[in-house]
Amino acid sequence: MESQKSLLDRWLRPAGALFIILFGLGLIVLSVVMREGGQLDEEKRATFKGRALISAAFVENWFYDLRTKRFYDHDNKAENIVILEITDESLKQIGRWPWTRQVHATVVDRLRLLGAKVVMFDALFPEPEAPAPDKAFAAAVKRFSDGGGSVVIGYGLADSAETGFPEPPDAILSSMISGVPGQEPMGSSLVDRNNFTNPELAASPASFGFITASADIDGVFRHAKLVNEISKIYFPALGLAGYMSFFQNGSDRKIEVAPAQGSDDYLLKLINGDKERIFRLSHQGELKVRFFGRANSFVRVPVEDVYKDSVPGGSAELKNIFKGKAVLIGSSAFGAHDLRHLPTDPQSPGMYIHANLFHALDKNLLYKQEDLSFFLSIALFLLGTITVLVLSRFKSPGIETTGTLGVLTAIYTADYFYFAPEGYFLRLFFVLGGTVFLYAWFTFLNVFAEAREKKKIRDAFSRYVAPEIVKEMLSNPDKLKVGGEKREITMLFSDVRDFTTISERLTAQELSTLLNIYMGRMTDILFESGGTLDKYIGDAMVGFWGAPLELKDHAYHAVRGAKLMLEALPGVNAEFEKRKFPRVNVGIGLNTGEASVGNMGSDKIFQYTALGDNMNLASRLESLTKYYGVNLMISEFTLAKLGERKSEFRLRPLDLVQVKGKSKAVKIFEVIPDWSPWAKEAALLAKFCEAYEQLYLNRKFVEAKAAFEAILHQLPEDKTTLKLLHSTEEFLATPPPAEWDGVTIFTSK
Numbered sequence: 235m236e237s238q239k240s241l242l243d244r245w246l247r248p249a250g251a252l253f254i255i256l257f258g259l260g261l262i263v264l265s266v267v268m269r270e271g272g273q274l275d276e277e278k279r280a281t282f283k284g285r286a287l288i289s290a291a292f293v294e295n296w297f298y299d300l301r302t303k304r305f306y307d308h309d310n311k312a313e314n315i316v317i318l319e320i321t322d323e324s325l326k327q328i329g330r331w332p333w334t335r336q337v338h339a340t341v342v343d344r345l346r347l348l349g350a351k352v353v354m355f356d357a358l359f360p361e362p363e364a365p366a367p368d369k370a371f372a373a374a375v376k377r378f379s380d381g382g383g384s385v386v387i388g389y390g391l392a393d394s395a396e397t398g399f400p401e402p403p404d405a406i407l408s409s410m411i412s413g414v415p416g417q418e419p420m421g422s423s424l425v426d427r428n429n430f431t432n433p434e435l436a437a438s439p440a441s442f443g444f445i446t447a448s449a450d451i452d453g454v455f456r457h458a459k460l461v462n463e464i465s466k467i468y469f470p471a472l473g474l475a476g477y478m479s480f481f482q483n484g485s486d487r488k489i490e491v492a493p494a495q496g497s498d499d500y501l502l503k504l505i506n507g508d509k510e511r512i513f514r515l516s517h518q519g520e521l522k523v524r525f526f527g528r529a530n531s532f533v534r535v536p537v538e539d540v541y542k543d544s545v546p547g548g549s550a551e552l553k554n555i556f557k558g559k560a561v562l563i564g565s566s567a568f569g570a571h572d573l574r575h576l577p578t579d580p581q582s583p584g585m586y587i588h589a590n591l592f593h594a595l596d597k598n599l600l601y602k603q604e605d606l607s608f609f610l611s612i613a614l615f616l617l618g619t620i621t622v623l624v625l626s627r628f629k630s631p632g633i634e635t636t637g638t639l640g641v642l643t644a645i646y647t648a649d650y651f652y653f654a655p656e657g658y659f660l661r662l663f664f665v666l667g668g669t670v671f672l673y674a675w676f677t678f679l680n681v682f683a684e685a686r687e688k689k690k691i692r693d694a695f696s697r698y699v700a701p702e703i704v705k706e707m708l709s710n711p712d713k714l715k716v717g718g719e720k721r722e723i724t725m726l727f728s729d730v731r732d733f734t735t736i737s738e739r740l741t742a743q744e745l746s747t748l749l750n751i752y753m754g755r756m757t758d759i760l761f762e763s764g765g766t767l768d769k770y771i772g773d774a775m776v777g778f779w780g781a782p783l784e785l786k787d788h789a790y791h792a793v794r795g796a797k798l799m800l801e802a803l804p805g806v807n808a809e810f811e812k813r814k815f816p817r818v819n820v821g822i823g824l825n826t827g828e829a830s831v832g833n834m835g836s837d838k839i840f841q842y843t844a845l846g847d848n849m850n851l852a853s854r855l856e857s858l859t860k861y862y863g864v865n866l867m868i869s870e871f872t873l874a875k876l877g878e879r880k881s882e883f884r885l886r887p888l889d890l891v892q893v894k895g896k897s898k899a900v901k902i903f904e905v906i907p908d909w910s911p912w913a914k915e916a917a918l919l920a921k922f923c924e925a926y927e928q929l930y931l932n933r934k935f936v937e938a939k940a941a942f943e944a945i946l947h948q949l950p951e952d953k954t955t956l957k958l959l960h961s962t963e964e965f966l967a968t969p970p971p972a973e974w975d976g977v978t979i980f981t982s983k
Contacts, residue, residue: 246679247675247676247679250675250679251619251623251672251675251676254619254668254671254672254675255619255668255672258615258619258664258667258668258671259612259615259668261661261664262608262611262612262615262661262664262665265293265294265661265664266604266607266608266611266661292451292452293663293664294661294662294663294664295450295452295454295456296452296663297662297663298577298659298662298663299454299456299577301649301650301654301662302525302577302578311531311532311533312526312531312532312533312589312593312596313596313597314480314558314559314560314592314593314596315532315533315559315560315561315562315589315592315593315596316350316532316533316534316535316555316556316559316560316561316562317529317532317533317534317535317561317562317564317585317589318341318345318535318537318540318561318562318563318564319534319535319536319537319564319565319566320537320563320564320565320566320567321536321537321565321566321567322567322568323536323538324536324537324538324567325567327538327542328537328538328541331565331567334363334367335359335363335367335368335370335371336366336367336370336371337541338355338359338371338374339367339370339371339373339374340374340541341537341540341541341563342371342374342375342377342378342385343374343377343378344540344541344543344548345378345540345556345561346374346377346378346381346383347547347548348540348543348548348552348553348555348556348557349548349553349556349557349558350383350556350557350558350559350560350561351382351383351384351479351480351558351559351560352383352384352385352386352476352479352480352559352560352561353378353383353384353385353386353560353561353563354385354386354388354443354472354473354475354476354560354561354562354563354588354592355385355386355387355388355563355564356388356445356472356562356563356564356565356584356585356588357388357563357564357565358388358389358390358429358431358445359371359387359431359432359435360428360429360430360431360432361432362432362433362434363432365434368432368434368435369434371434371435371438372434372435372437372438375435375438375439375440376438376439379438379439379440383479384440384441384476384479384480385438385439385440385441386409386440386441386442386443386472386475386476386479387431387435387440387441387442387443388442388443388444388445388472389406389425389426389429389430389431389442389443389444389445390425390426390428390429390430390444390445390446391423391424391425391426391444391446391462392423392424392425392426392427392428392429393423393424394424395424397424397426397427397428398423398424398425398426398427399424399425399427399430400424401464401465402425402464402465402467402469403425403430403436404436405431405435405436405437405440405442406425406442406469407467408439408441408442409441409442409443409469409470409475409478410467410468410469411461411468411469411470411478411489411490411491412468412488412489412490412491413468413490413491413492414491414492414493415463415466415493416493416498416500417493418498418517419463419466420461420462420463420468420500420517420518420519421463421516421517421518421519421520422462422463422464423444423446423462423464424464425444425464441475441478441479442469442475443469443470443471443472443473443474443475443476444459444462444469444470444471444472445471445472445584445588446459447459447574447584447587449574449575453575454575454576454577455574455575455576455584455587456522456523456576456577457516457520457521457522457523458471458473458520458521458523458587458588458590458591459471459518459519459520460473460474460502460513460515460519460520460521460591461474461491461500461502461515461519462519463519468491471588471591472588473587473588473589473590473591473592473595474591474595476560476562476588476592477560477591477592477595477596479560480560480592480596481504481506481595487504487505487506487507488505489502489503489504489505490502490503490505491503491515494514497517498516498517499514499515499516499517500514500515500516500517500519501513501514501515502514502515502521504595511598513595513600514603514604521591521600522601522659523587523590523591523594523600524590524594524599524600524601524657525576525577525578525590526589526590526593526594526599527578528578528579528582528586529566529579529582529583529586532586532589532593533555535552535555535556537563539552540552540556560592562585562588562589562592564583564584564585564588564589565583565585566583566585572584572585574586574587576590599657600657601657601658601659602656602657602658602659604659606658607658607659607660607661608661610653610658610660611660611661611662611664611665614645614648614660614662614665615661615664615665615668615669617641617645618641618642618645618665618666618668618669618672619668619669619672621637621638621641621669622634622637622638622641622669622672622673622676623672625637625638626676631677631680634673634676634677635673638669638670638673641669642666642669642670645662645665645666645669646662646666649662705783718830718831718832718833718834718845719830719831719832720828720829720830721780721781721828721829721830721831722780722788722826722827722828722829723778723779723780723781723788723826723827723828723829723831723844724778724779724780724788724789724791724792724793724824724825724826724872724875725776725777725778725792725824725825725826725827725829725844725848725849725852726760726765726775726776726777726778726779726792726795726796726822726823726824726852727774727775727776727822727823727852727853727855727856728756728774728775728776728777728796728799728820728821728822728823728856729773729774729775729820729821729856729857730752730773730774730818730819730820731818731819731820731821731860732819733772733773735816736748736816736818739816740815740816744813744815747813747815748810748813748815748818749773751806751809751810752806752818753770753775755802755805755806756775756799756802757775759795759798759799759802760775760777760795760799762795762798763779763791763792763794763795763798764779764785764788764791764795765777765778765779765791765792765795766778766779766781766782766842768842768843768844769841769843778792778829778831778844779791779792779795781831781844782831782842787875787879788826788875789826789872789875789876790875790876790879790882792824792826792872793824793868793872793876793883793905794882796822796824796866796905797866797883797905797907799820799822800820800822800865800866800907800909801907801908801909803818803819803820804909806818819865820865821856821857821859821860821864821865821866821867822856822859822865822866822867823852823853823854823855823856823857823858823859823867823868824852824855824866824867824868824869824872825848825849825851825852825855825868825869825871825872826848826869826871826872826874826875827846827847827848827851827871828846828848829844829845829846829848829849830844830845830846831843831844831845848871850895851869851893851896851900852869854893854894854895854896854980855867855868855869855893855902858891858893858902858980861953861957862888862889862902862904862953862954862957863951863952863953863954863956864888864904864953864954865904865907865910866904866905866906866907867888867902867903867904867905868902868903868905869900869901869902869903870900870901870902870903871900873885873901873903883905883906884905884906884912884913884919885903885904885905885906886903886904886906886912886919886922886923886954887901887902887903887923887926887927888902888903888904888954889901889902889954889957889976889978890902890975890976890977890978891977891978891979891980892977892978892979892980893980894980894981899975899977904954906919911949912949915948915949918945918948918949921941921944921945922941922945922955924941925937925938925941925942925945925958926938926958929941930958930961930962930976931976933965933969933970933974935962935965935966936966938958938962939959939962939963939966942955942958942959942962943959946959961978
């Protein structure tokens, strides 16, 4: 065992810990490398490296999504953006989609009167309508712009020249972002000719922003493409274009894009005088969005409320909502089929990507630089794993478990209340996972070593003591020391009748076989009934119920177990007949009372046993079974502990005896096995009980003599009845003294 422990501690434990730590660090690195959510072509995805990158990013993103739902489950509302929502009810009240452009013109005019600052359409208007509605829409856009506001129209992107304009349309040039092109073109897409705005709107003073978005490999929209490069010119997404219009209301405010030094990434700069806010974009022009929340996190107004507002100049209630705000018009109607799987909601209208992007830019709720989150993830990973390494030195399961839970809670709490709200995207799954797996590794080794040690103890002790004692030793090693305790138990002594005669008829090998068969069956029954084997003394067996483990109704289990032993005898004797062995008969004595139980002996050699005067009484009762001609005898103390369950057994009163070494008489009873003649003669048993208790003990010896003789006529070899008949005849010849109480006194063991 020491060599096994040495092997675990010297080699397996540190090797496994090193592997877990290095593997965890590798996964963190992989998830950071894949931070853009899986921009790999099909060929790279099929490689081992590609699958590893995807898996690491997927697991970490999945865990972050779970936490995101918790981060933003609040009642706060975005301040500077209002959702003008096209709902199913809107379609009922205004009409089927697509609406005539006159409806949109009316909505824009009403929003102008209500004081809105920016209007963003998460909608496409590619096909021309009748000239009048298109002109009305364009005129409304111009009036909104002349009033100092801005209308941003959405358009789609195309990845091929077959469906896209080869050069950016003139209409979107007014929305371009100033900046310096990088060495390699940003993941560029062309303007989709089939999803660009109609000529009337294109000629209006509207701004434009693309609304195309792509999901990560697992189908979740965590990233937003903010900037698209066409012919070395940068153009904004709808949310960014709306924010540019909302933000750029002074000559000292501007937005720029520039390549990041030392990488393929780009920097998006929001300049306000001498202050800069810088956001890092991927080489695809994408940004991981810190989603603000679900639909309820935004102020939402059904579009029909604005469309049907007939108050001149706009109602005061609506003015209070829209004045000075950016308005995003989009659809949540079921028929729009514009549902997206966002981290905060698996069934969210796509417009909330633009809304969350606008709010993130507005409140600077974007992620910190990746290198900061990476180094923090590494630091917290090492904090957790090193803590487990230190705790493992204490060799205390309680300390290890408490300490590990403590550091896990501390890391998770720090992320929940500080790191995540501050924009750090920690690889928390791998941070916590490394700590958990390292703790699990040490726990597994500890359990394995302990199991091997317990198996060694179990294998050694199970050959000599009952399984219950072995379990108690394994659960409470302190009980392996010498000492006892007072405990009420039920004790058993069992002995083979005429064993000397049997042994003389058998060879040593045959005698050993006979004892093994008999003792094996009796011991099995002892254990099965909840008993504990004390010892074997030649052909005798000593056991007890109620220790080392407490056993409710131990007297009942003892009587039941002893009765089962007797009822197993016919089967045992049948086996002996096949082997040409003599038949065996046994006597069993049971007594219930307090005894001293525990390990008795020295610190090096001891035995779990029971000692005390009540053990001696059980031994005396076993000796008396031969005198009374019965197989199973119990004391009045055992009978009393049976309580109401005594009705489950056939009992016969035998005598009131005073054994050697005892000053008080004890009532003794026979427990009748099923194969006994008494078990088949219920009326005869009742007659015996009446003859003994009502006649014999009450000095009605004439009537008692007649009753005993009648019983012997049916069962002529019943020793107890013969003894009582002889005593009755003696008392008829010489009456007992007046103080006689029916006690039989034994002067020898």
